[in-house]
Amino acid sequence: MLPDPIDSLACWLGLAWLRAVETPINLQFHGRMLTYVINDAAASFVVTAERFLPVIAAVAADLKEVCAIVVPDLTEPVRVPSVPLVGGVDFFRDVEPASDLTPPLRHDISTMIYTSGTTGPSKGVLIPWGLWADLQETTGSHLNEQDITYDPFPMFHGGGKSLAQIAIRSGGSVVLREHFRTDAFWEDIKRWECTFTALLPAMAEWLLARPPHSEDDKSSLRRVGMVPIIPKIEEFKTRFRVQVQTNFGMTEAGVPIGTAPFTSDVTGNYRSCGRIGPSYEARIVDAYDYDVADGDAGELVLRSKLPWGLMCGYFGRPEVTAKAWRNGWFHTGDVFCRDADGNFYFVDRMKDALRRRGENISSFEVEALVNEHSDVLQSAVIGVPSEFGEDEIKVYIVPRPGVLPNPKALLDELAEHMPRFMVPRYLEFIEQLPRTEATLRVQKTKLREEWRNVRTWDRQIGQFLGTDTSA
Template sequence: MDIIGDRTLRSLLEEKVSIHATKTWIAFEDAGGHQTTKTYAEFYDGVLKLSNALLDLNIQKGDHVTIHLPNNIEFLTTWFALAHIGAIMVPTNILSSADEMSYIINHSESVLLITEEEHVEKFQNIIEDLPTIQHIILTRFKNESPSLLNFDRLIEKASTDTSRFPKVSTEDVVGMLYTSGTTSKPKGVQITNANYIYTGELMSKSIQVTEDDRMFIVLPLFHGNAQYYSTMSALVTGGSIALTEKFSASRYFKQAKSLGGTVGSLFAAPIRMILAKDYTEELRENPIRLVMYAQAIAEHQIKEFEEKFDCKLLHMYGMTETVGIPLINPLNGVRKNLSIGRPSIGYEVKLIDEQGEEVTQGTVGQIAVKGVPGRTIMKQYFKNEEATRQTLQDGWLLTGDNARIGEDGYFYFVDRVKDMIKRSGENVAAQEVESVLTQHLAVYECAVIGVPDDMRDEAIKAFVILNKDMSVTEEELIEFCKERLAKFKVPNSIEFVEDFPRTPVGKIQKHILRSSISI
């Protein structure tokens, strides 16, 4: 037996309720600033009632249910209620268009949609194209409608009877998270009970979460980060979560203090946004001891954040498919946050070339993660055997990301395989050029791409956002790069922009930048 055993989300929650019934499990602040709390017992009561309400609607084990909600208590209640009856949560981005939602709902064959009044028109306009949807439930719904079910009313009328619940196992799929689909149609990543529990155990031990910690969640719950690293870390330890409906850069540490958050999780873009806001010394007086983060930020930004807010930053690497974090900087060892760390508990990581052979130290190769499908890595892609075969090979998950291993044994992210720039026979990592550009004090953020070039295969183009009230010319930045990069890595052109197209967690969508270039 491994650390997961035969546990499920259902049995895990039951266990924690038996130990911590009266302890606060969720402290939530909505978009209007109103705060509410739920104890373990109160949350569990809502989960049992919603489970029975869903069974009354004929939601069966194995059915897919689309959740189209902002961060709120209802999202979490739905997630665990579905897991209790063996149904599968399909969480989605509330900013997704009608066309994007039509694809996900139809591909997943979802039988139920749970959303809010603000978003319902988007679905009513395409309802004829969603033949599998049987019901629409609205949360925080104050009105009545014959065609729309009220989340609160369903719970009020439901029982807490558990005798109707089907048998569930640790290997059952309980979540399906769709990839961002930057190069193709989004893929449904199947996540099991075991996956969720494993990543909770892994992360809680890697960052030393205890039952006294409160994980501060400002990233969207539909994303793996908030589910895997924060919610599950809190649950397996009997801790708690502080949840905000929306991320606010100016109020991040104020909200953490108000809600009692002790461990945060961010991406590079939100960190930069926080640093760009006005700073007062009172912001140092916050309860956050650690912020884990993904995606690179400049060395001076790491130092500034840690000094201003008196908390540790911990750079890590993972993706929806790896479920857990296969690479992370050591909390109590030497943190080298310009790297993505070293292999974490339970994972083996190697770098491979295009033939699948392991590369030597210092050589760039694709990150491959060894794991057990459905336990330590994703089970598979839903209805996509070819993509599953390409990604899961002989017990290894191929990430599509390039890195190198330094002499210090730490892994250093290079770039997405598809983002490597081919220039005059040389490979140029966009991330290396971006790292140099962000060293310039006038540069807030940048993105580098390859563009077609008749002479050199590809030319290097940089898009740059400047810091407020600062200026620099294209020529000055190119000269800055020439002093720090080999000649073939220096950008050919630089375009100044106000912002970038981004994914919901702030990742720059380079495919959109590429499509904006006239050829």
């Protein structure tokens, strides 16, 4: 639990030479969630910074297998109940560099990253070093020793580790940050002369939302990885004079699909995640694992052509691992389709797919259409109960700064560009979408918890829910 990304990276790589397994912890965790991850991982040691010591101390009595808490930057002695506390001076006293160690191999476990746990308790994903090695061909083949990569993701997140890995393996340099900051992004790019970075859609939208500047197209940044591509991608490319790559990746599988390497214009097919990488195999299957035809939607399943290219399993959960790996393929839980040229298209998370009036609907596709509206900065779509069974569609919209759209007019405009069954019935304007700390993924479970409120416009009745029209 180290906030400094350089310390975190050094700790991770140092443990690798010892064949020890690192479990990075989200810096926002505390209380019950923190206790759960440490105990579920069967952690023997906790390495943290002094600023997080109160958070660790608060749960120390409930930690089952922790032998010691190591605080390299400890300045003041602190008593932690039940667990020995070791400061950096004592920890490194009389330590000499090891000379007889060998580097880790593909099959060695590099780290155990806990997933978000949206459908149940978070699970520890056992990631071998082979997974990181294979990232290079789908995400880092364009990099060389002259490139400087800007890594805005925390080291407890797979994205942070991925960018650091491909930069190191390319022989270039990497600038590490604890987290992404819109107001510091271009200043950092200029200061360190960064040439490559990766952005989540929310990050790209935040950068576009800033007032235009005469220096926007004059930075050292030349290439951006963006997953997925935002609707206003041409505006982004032109304004910042960058090339854009996209891909599909997940903690358990690395980045098996992508549009690398970069060219002068990656592709005009921005809805595609790219094609399968040389070291992977992919299929689109139905509920019984039979292949579906090109153009039809189904679950994306994967496997690696090389040993140890995907996750080794979920720690302590053999049944869950077996289910994910049934019939010899890793089941991603994502709905995809593929065209005749081998391009893969993300449709939706299986748990976020909607069904309305007999039609299967992708929340991802609805969001993409909503985000094309000039008044919309970001959106999130969820399914809510319908009095007729199946789902009704509710859209949460973050308006562009300084804009206050009319809900009826906005939905009417959207209806001109959507099939009737895809037009949201409900709309709520919101200042910001709830997101996870690490991945900035929209927390749709929170949106579903209190979807019915007086701020929600109902297109069917033409008024806000709970509005009294009897007076």
